[in-house]
Each structure stands twice: as structure tokens, then as C-alpha cells.
Amino acid sequence: MFKNLTIGQHYPVESPVHDLDPRVKIIITLAFLVSLFLIDSFSTYIIVAVFLTAAITISKVPVKFVIKGLRPILMIIIITFVINLLMTPGRIIFQVGFIKVTEEGLKQAGFMAIRLTLLIMGTSLLTLTTSPIILTDGIESLLKPFKRFGLPAHELAMMMTIALRFIPTLMEETEKIMKAQKSRGADFESGNIMSRAKNLVPLLVPLFISAFRRADELAMAMEARCYRGGENRTRMRQLKISKGDYAASFIFIVYFAAVIALKIW
Amino acid sequence: MSIKAENIKYIYSEGTPFMTVALDEINLEIKEGDFLGVIGHTGSGKSTLIQLLNGLEKPSDGKIIVNDIVVGEDKKKLSKIRQTVGLVFQYPEYQLFEETVAKDVAFGPMNLNLSEEETEKRVKEALELVGFNYKSIKDESPFDLSGGQKRRVAIAGVLAMKPDYLILDEPTAGLDPAGRNEIFEQIKKLHKKANVTVVLVSHSMEDIAKLVNRVIVLYKGKIHMQGTPKEIYSQSEELKKIGLGVPQVAEIVNELRKRGFNIRPDILTVEEAKEEILKEVRRNYV
Amino acid sequence: MDDYIIKIENVKFKYSKEDTDYAVDGCSLNIKKGEFTAIIGHNGSGKSTLAKLINSILLPTEGKIYVKGMDTADDSKLWDIRQAAGMVFQNPDNQLVATIVEEDIAFGPENQGVESSEIRRRVDDALNAVGMYEYRKRPPHLLSGGQKQRIAIAGVLALNSDCIILDEPTAMLDPSGRKEVMDTLKKLDAQGKTILLITHYMDEAVLADRVVIMDKGNIKLDGTPKDVFKNIEAIKKFGLDVPQVTELAQELAKEGLNIPPDIINVKDLVDLLCQ
Numbered sequence: 157m158f159k160n161l162t163i164g165q166h167y168p169v170e171s172p173v174h175d176l177d178p179r180v181k182i183i184i185t186l187a188f189l190v191s192l193f194l195i196d197s198f199s200t201y202i203i204v205a206v207f208l209t210a211a212i213t214i215s216k217v218p219v220k221f222v223i224k225g226l227r228p229i230l231m232i233i234i235i236t237f238v239i240n241l242l243m244t245p246g247r248i249i250f251q252v253g254f255i256k257v258t259e260e261g262l263k264q265a266g267f268m269a270i271r272l273t274l275l276i277m278g279t280s281l282l283t284l285t286t287s288p289i290i291l292t293d294g295i296e297s298l299l300k301p302f303k304r305f306g307l308p309a310h311e312l313a314m315m316m317t318i319a320l321r322f323i324p325t326l327m328e329e330t331e332k333i334m335k336a337q338k339s340r341g342a343d344f345e346s347g348n349i350m351s352r353a354k355n356l357v358p359l360l361v362p363l364f365i366s367a368f369r370r371a372d373e374l375a376m377a378m379e380a381r382c383y384r385g386g387e388n389r390t391r392m393r394q395l396k397i398s399k400g401d402y403a404a405s406f407i408f409i410v411y412f413a414a415v416i417a418l419k420i421w
Numbered sequence: 422m423s424i425k426a427e428n429i430k431y432i433y434s435e436g437t438p439f440m441t442v443a444l445d446e447i448n449l450e451i452k453e454g455d456f457l458g459v460i461g462h463t464g465s466g467k468s469t470l471i472q473l474l475n476g477l478e479k480p481s482d483g484k485i486i487v488n489d490i491v492v493g494e495d496k497k498k499l500s501k502i503r504q505t506v507g508l509v510f511q512y513p514e515y516q517l518f519e520e521t522v523a524k525d526v527a528f529g530p531m532n533l534n535l536s537e538e539e540t541e542k543r544v545k546e547a548l549e550l551v552g553f554n555y556k557s558i559k560d561e562s563p564f565d566l567s568g569g570q571k572r573r574v575a576i577a578g579v580l581a582m583k584p585d586y587l588i589l590d591e592p593t594a595g596l597d598p599a600g601r602n603e604i605f606e607q608i609k610k611l612h613k614k615a616n617v618t619v620v621l622v623s624h625s626m627e628d629i630a631k632l633v634n635r636v637i638v639l640y641k642g643k644i645h646m647q648g649t650p651k652e653i654y655s656q657s658e659e660l661k662k663i664g665l666g667v668p669q670v671a672e673i674v675n676e677l678r679k680r681g682f683n684i685r686p687d688i689l690t691v692e693e694a695k696e697e698i699l700k701e702v703r704r705n706y707v
Numbered sequence: 708m709d710d711y712i713i714k715i716e717n718v719k720f721k722y723s724k725e726d727t728d729y730a731v732d733g734c735s736l737n738i739k740k741g742e743f744t745a746i747i748g749h750n751g752s753g754k755s756t757l758a759k760l761i762n763s764i765l766l767p768t769e770g771k772i773y774v775k776g777m778d779t780a781d782d783s784k785l786w787d788i789r790q791a792a793g794m795v796f797q798n799p800d801n802q803l804v805a806t807i808v809e810e811d812i813a814f815g816p817e818n819q820g821v822e823s824s825e826i827r828r829r830v831d832d833a834l835n836a837v838g839m840y841e842y843r844k845r846p847p848h849l850l851s852g853g854q855k856q857r858i859a860i861a862g863v864l865a866l867n868s869d870c871i872i873l874d875e876p877t878a879m880l881d882p883s884g885r886k887e888v889m890d891t892l893k894k895l896d897a898q899g900k901t902i903l904l905i906t907h908y909m910d911e912a913v914l915a916d917r918v919v920i921m922d923k924g925n926i927k928l929d930g931t932p933k934d935v936f937k938n939i940e941a942i943k944k945f946g947l948d949v950p951q952v953t954e955l956a957q958e959l960a961k962e963g964l965n966i967p968p969d970i971i972n973v974k975d976l977v978d979l980l981c982q
Contacts, residue, residue, distance in 0.1 A: 317806065324848040336508075338503065340503075340529040341532030343500075361518035377794075378814075379789070380796075381789070392816075463884075695955060698980065
């Protein structure tokens with residue numbers, strides 16, 4: 157059942173966006189997020205929308221996949237919208253009892269909703285066009301300079317890789333143990349919160365024991381394959397900045413400059 | 422009293438690109454007192470089938486009837502069905518979780534809301550059924566036991582529910598020959614002494630041929646063959662073709678027959694093979 | 708240096724000082740380069756411990772082990788020893804590290820600091836050697852048990868190990884998975900790799916050049932499969948199975964048929980009977 161589960165919702169097609177160096181993609185995405193919060197006029201969002209639409213089109217990822225990423229946070233967007241709408245003081249344009257809607261509130265709520273929507277679409281595009289392992293490589297490479305300050309870049313990346321590798325395995329295992337305990341009459345579905353939490357013990361204990369056993373065996377297997385941390389380690393896949401990356405960076409700089417210019421102006 | 426499967430179909434991830442038909446046209450009756458073997462390789466649908474039989478999964482089509490209760494019709498009866506049809510999963514030792522063996526085995530009876538005395542009585546019975554001395558094992562931590570012992574504790578955990586039917590999925594997977602023989606001996610005893618109907622699931626004919634009285638071979642989600650172990654054995658070549666383990670004796674018999682040696686095709690043991698070969702040799706050279 | 712790739716000299720090992728019994732109890736064994744050796748024994752016979760001692764995961768309490776002349780107790784040689792004698796474990800899930808098959812095979816050489824293009828070459832060679840090239844972009848959790856073990860073997864090949872030690876690699880597999888692994892090992896044997904297979908399946912041991920039977924931490928029988936398996940009674944006493952064909956051959960010989968006691972292949976027996 158869990159076998160078809162994909163982590164990070166990678167959409168594997170070939171496109172210029174998929175081919176970009178992960179480091180370039182991560183930096184552009186971060187700068188894109190910054191740009192969203194710099195903007196304070198609705199007209200500027202048109203530029204953002206154009207930029208994002210162009211990026212999605214080039215990436216060959218169907219728009220509905222990008223929009224699908226919004227579904228889990230739809231509630232958050234709505235709540236943020238409502239809170240901003242009702243809590244911002246200013247010129248009242250509408251009032252029912254103690255509920256007041258102000259002009260500033262409407263504007264603020266609109267901004268927040270648009271920002272959040274674009275933010276999620278932008279980050280979705282990153283994870284849709286980059287496989288988790290390449291993303292991990294990119295993060296490791298970007299964090300390397302911070303090693304000097306004691307940041308364990310390699311170890312973090314290794315942890316991410318192992319987590320990605322074992323999530324499906326552990327999910328499958330969870331399902332199996334759940335079924336085994338259900339066969340012994342366990343009930344995971346009814347009762348109040350307290351009894352439900354208690355009912356999870358027969359699931360969690362075996363799951364933890366198994367996870368530790370796996371960790372133990374994996375550590376031994378890794379050592380047997382000469383793993384001794386990040387020192388002197390090489391990689392089969394080398395990250396390389398190519399022409400496409402320069403082009404993408406250039407386009408993004410133009411976009412970013414336009415956003416700044418419009419803000420100052 | 423019996424378990425009946427009527428025209429079962431089971432489809433995974435229906436309506437997605439990953440859709441697979443795991444089971445199709447399965448008709449089957451397991452009568453009280455049966456000792457049934459189900460063999461099939463990984464992915465043949467055997468794991469799905471046994472999960473349907475105790476209501477863990479619902480068929481996409483068709484009906485499962487356990488002692489006159491239709492599985493899935495009434496949600497409240499699900500726990501009754503799971504109690505009636507005990508299911509021991511592969512590597513069951515990985516589901517142990519309590520501090521002591523007795524507490525772990527008591528998990529099932531406790532879920533049935535039995536009295537303390539009744540629970541203790543059942544725990545004792547179940548542990549003795551799988552060959553333990555109750556007094557000396559009950560306060561041990563299950564995690565301090567050997568692999569084979571853990572597995573027997575886990576089986577006791579299902580037996581304590583007093584099922585009418587006991588389904589075991591690859592109960593000897595990963596054990597060495599001694600551990601394997603021990604588990605099989607226990608299962609044989611269970612069937613004989615405790616009058617439990619047993620369904621043994623395996624990917625190898627070798628393991629179950631000597632125990633069961635009926636075999637079902639699953640292949641690509643369908644019942645490919647069924648019959649007595651001898652009937653199935655006589656088609657060892659076909660079994661091999663669909664990726665199943667065949668004991669060496671069957672291979673020897675098969676090769677001999679191919680070379681024109683006139684012996685029965687349905688030989689199960691080395692002893693039988695010896696007798697048959699001697700008969701034939703003596704017939705030719707006297 | 709002589710022909711022996713692994714030399715085990717009077718090795719004793721116990722897991723903790725309080726243990727009264729040694730898991731490996733005065734074991735000596737020499738493995739020749741290119742040899743395919745099967746070590747069999749029941750659970751707790753010390754066979755898996757022995758494998759971990761060779762790979763320097765464990766160190767002998769007494770005695771010495773040399774891998775290609777290197778003492779496994781010599782800390783400075785640790786990584787050379789692990790490179791020379793690569794290891795495949797029982798549980799196929801718990802030894803694959805990466806989320807993509809080819810990345811996993813690259814894990815070993817990456818740890819050794821091998822240059823990128825050379826890693827690529829080794830990974831492709833290893834994938835081809837185990838017949839998994841077309842699966843190189845797959846995530847391991849979608850592979851079958853037999854395929855996962857082939858990937859683990861490829862991982863060792865990519866380390867350029869001379870010797871492959873496999874600790875019950877087929878214990879968790881179904882018959883077709885076991886066949887996949889054994890076919891792969893036979894192919895590697897033919898290419899001159901030294902293989903040390905730890906198992907409790909007799910039909911696998913029969914395929915080796917040499918069979919070693921362990922019991923209570925010591926070596927009880929050692930020789931060609933024919934020499935070893937003809938001792939049916941002794942093997943049964945160690946809690947192990949014997950090939951049914953050998954048993955049948957000996958039973959027939961007892962009845963006066965002219966059949967040697969050391970038959971281990973179905974074909975040999977059938978040939979004799981059909982003369």
C-alpha cells in the first residue's frame with residue numbers, strides 16, 4: 157500500500173529546469189521567497205506570476221501538480237487570510253456586530269494569501285523538478301563553507317539520505333505490525349485520545365526496536381564498506397555549473413532587479 | 422463450520438497507474454480439521470489471501486464467509502472473525518512488545534475482555550502448546566530469548582485467542598534446519614492435539630509436503646493447481662517453472678522418469694524413493 | 708606472501724569477558740585465492756562470528772587472522788582489510804544506504820576517495836556483473852529480495868575486493884531469489900573471485916569447491932563437497948540437513964546396489980541408475 161508513496165513529490169521528466177544545478181535552484185528559490193516579501197503592491201505580483209508561470213511551463217510539470225502542493229496548506233492560507241482580515245486596525249469598510257473589516261485588513265489579507273500561495277508554488281516547483289538525492293547533494297554542497305563554523309554538512313546530508321532511504325521501509329513495517337496486532341484484537345481506531353495513545357504502545361515498541369536493529373545493522377554494513385565520515389570522501393556524481401545555470405541565473409537577476417526597481421519606484 | 426471464499430477478486434490501488442490485480446477467481450473452502458498448504462512465490466497473492474481470510478483486507482469483489490459470518494458485512498463482528506481466524510505473520514517475533522512473555526501472550530485475550538483468571542489460563546495453555554514450561558518462561562523478557570523461542574512466543578500470542586483456524590505465513594523463514602524442524606513439530610502437534618484447523622503458507626513444497634493433507638498452488642493471483650501433496654508432487658516440473666521450491670527427491674524422480682525409468686511420479690520421501698527404485702532395478706536385473 | 712588470501716590461526720573469540728563459552732573456539736582455516744568455500748553450521752555454531760572476525764568488525768580474543776598478509780588487529784590496516792574482504796549481510800534491507808541503486812553501489816568507492824570517473828566505471832562494471840544494469844535508476848525499496856542482495860554484491864564488487872564474504876545472504880529470500888544470488892556467485896567464482904559463503908542450505912554448499920562444517924565454534928569437517936557430505940550421520944548430528952540425493956545413494960548402496968557413497972548431484976545418481 158505504501159509502496160507507491162513518493163517522497164518529495166518528484167516529477168521525473170526531462171526539462172531545462174530539471175537539468176539545472178541543484179545549488180542554483182536552491183539559491184534561486186530562496187531569493188524568490190525573499191522577493192515575495194519585498195513586494196508591497198498588487199501590480200508587482202503580476203511580474204511574479206509571469207515569472208512563475210514561465211518557470212512552470214519550461215519545467216513541463218503539469219500545473220495541477222504544482223497546485224496540488226497547495227492542498228495541505230489551504231487551511232493555513234484561509235486562516236491567515238481571515239486573521240489578517242479581521243485583526244488589522246484601520247478604516248472600517250464593513251461591520252457586523254464586533255466583526256470589523258478594514259481597508260488595510262483587506263489589503264494585508266490579500267497580500268498574505270498571494271504570498272503564501274506563490275511561496276508554496278515556488279518551493280513545490282523546486283521539489284517537483286529535483287529528486288531528493290540531488291537536492292541533498294545540493295544542500296550538502298551549499299552548507300560546506302559553514303563547516304568551518306562547526307556545521308556538520310556531510311553528516312546532515314547523510315542523515316537525510318538515510319532517512320529518505322528508510323522511510324518507505326519503515327512505513328511498510330508499520331503497516332505490517334499494525335495488521336499483526338489487529339489480528340490479536342488490537343484496536344487503533346476507536347476510543348478517546350488517551351486510550352488511543354495507549355493503544356499505540358503495541359505498535360510503537362516493536363517499531364522502535366526494529367528501527368534500532370536496522371540502524372545497528374546498517375552502521376555495521378556501512379563500516380564494512382569503508383565508511384569513515386565525510387573526510388576524503390569523493391562523489392560519483394559531480395555537481396557542475398553549466399550554460400543553462402548561467403542563463404537561469406541571469407533571467408532570475410533580471411526578475412529580481414525588476415521587483416526591486418518597482419518597489420523603489 | 423468452515424471458511425469459504427467465493428469468487429474473490431482483490432485489486433490494489435484501483436484507479437491509479439499502479440493498479441494490480443492481486444487475486445482473481447479464488448474459490449476455496451477450508452473445513453474444520455483441515456490441514457491446508459498454500460504455496461506460491463513472492464507476489465503470487467498468498468499474503469493478500471490470508472489477510473482477506475481474517476478480515477484485515479476487504480475483497481474488491483466476492484465474499485468470504487467465516488463460520489456463517491460474512492466478513493465485512495457487520496463491522497462489529499470483525500473482532501469475532503479475527504479471534505476465530507488466528508493469523509501468524511511472517512517473522513512474527515518482530516511484533517513482541519511487552520516486558521514479559523506472559524504479558525505479551527496475554528495481549529490477545531485482554532483485547533477480548535476476558536477475566537484475569539481466564540486470561541492466565543489461556544496464556545499458560547498457549548505457552549505449553551508451543552512447548553514451553555510456563556513457570557520458567559513466563560517472567561522472562563521476550564527480547565532475551567533466542568530467535569526460534571521468540572517465534573514460538575509470538576505463535577502462542579495468537580493461540581491464546583483460541584482460534585478455530587490458525588494461519589501461519591512462512592513460520593520457518595530465516596530459521597536453521599533444527600529451528601525449522603522444531604516449529605513444524607509444534608504445528609503438527611497443534612493440529613493433532615488441540616484440534617486446530619491449520620493453514621500453512623510457504624514458497625516451498627519441501628517444507629509442507631509431509632504435514633498437510635491438501636495443497637493449493639497460487640500463481641499470478643489465481644489458483645494454479647490444487648490437490649493432495651502427492652498429486653501436486655507429481656507435477657514438480659510445473660512447480661519449478663513457476664518459481665517454487667521443489668525437494669531434491671522430486672527432482673531425482675523426475676529425471677529418472679525422463680530417462681525411461683519406470684517409477685511412480687508422486688514420491689515424497691527418500692525412503693519411498695529407495696523402495697521404488699529398488700523394485701524397478703530388481704525387476705530389470707533378475 | 709603465499710597463496711592464502713585469508714589465514715585464520717588458532718582464533719578464539721567471546722562476546723564478553725563474563726561469557727564462559729567461546730563463540731569461536733580455537734579455529735584455524737586457510738582460504739586460497741580464487742577458492743569458493745561454503746561454511747555451514749546451525750545457528751550459534753560460530754560461523755557468522757567468524758565472518759565478522761575476518762572483516763575486522765570483531766577482533767579475536769586469542770589467535771591471529773591475516774587477510775592478504777595484513778593482521779586484522781592492526782588498526783592502520785583496517786580500511787585495506789575491509790576493502791580486500793568485502794561483506795554482504797543477511798538482511799537485504801539493512802545494508803543498502805542510498806535511495807537509488809547506482810548511488811548505493813557507488814557508496815563504497817566514494818568512501819575510499821576514488822575519483823569520480825573511475826567510480827562511474829566501477830559502478831557500471833559491477834551492475835553488469837550482477838545483471839542489474841537496467842535497474843540502476845530504481846529505488847532499492849521497490850526491488851525484490853534477490854535483486855537487493857545482487858545490489859549488495861555489486862556494492863562489494865565496486866570496492867574492488869578480491870574476496871567476498873557473504874553471511875547467510877539467502878536466509879530471507881524465496882526460492883527464485885536464492886537462485887538469483889547463487890547464479891551470481893557461480894558467475895563470480897568463474898571469474899576468479901574468492902568467495903566465502905556462510906549458509907545453512909546444503910544445496911548451496913554443494914556448488915562450492917570446498918565445504919567447511921562448523922559446530923560449537925570449531926571446524927568439524929573440511930573438504931570437497933563430496934568428501935564432506937558423504938558423512939551423513941555426522942552432519943545430521945550437527946543439526947544440519949544432508950542433500951537428499953546423497954542420502955538416497957547411500958540407502959541404495961546399503962541394499963547392495965553398486966553406488967558410491969559420495970554422490971551429491973542429481974545427475975550423477977540418475978546416470979548411474981540408468982546405465
